[in-house]
Amino acid sequence: MTWIRSPGPVGQGLRIGLLGGSFNPAHAGHLYVTETALRRLKLDSVWWLVSPRNPLKRDAAMAPFAARLESACAISKHHPRIHVSGLEKKLRTRYTIDTVTALQRRFPGVHFVWLMGSDNLAQFARWRRWQDLARKIPIAVVQRPGSTLASLNAPLIRRFGKVVDLTEPPAVMVLDGARNHESATRLRALALGAARHPW
16 A cells, blocks of 8 residues: 555544545635534544545646645645645545545544535535445535535435434534635636736
8 A cells, every 4th residue: 555644643543634625726615614623523633635636527627736735735824733735646546435445544543534515515426436435434514605405405415314423434414603605616717807807
């Protein structure tokens, strides 16, 4: 197995959230999901896993990996419990199920929790072996604007239901609270508009 260097501190019994994604670019919504999970789930830290390539997105719409990694580092630099990593590039894993499997093998004493915004629930059933992933790692879904009803009809919720704790998978918890409206899609649209109309 490829040697994995941990993005942050690891140790027996630590609770670490994993927030994967394109981070195209990283934005305040990622911080909101992270900070909500840190507070509500009492996590020790959160690792941001910047994906080299998202199988569900067009490469043409994707900024270079180095730029996306840099944007994640820049926005999280004042958060000591957020650790940005490009380890999927080193592992050459394209799918979350493979990344999670590798991390659990490398760090068997760590209690990992998969984090995502509710805007990802609709497409979660398109992820490679999504039901196996749900059986492998507890999942915390943080409500995001425009997708607050997603948890009601999402295949993940219909298949596994919702729980009030994340002790053993399959376990899916939905976290609510004050919601952040920022999105990578909106930021890219603003950047494109500024490029076309620099005035």
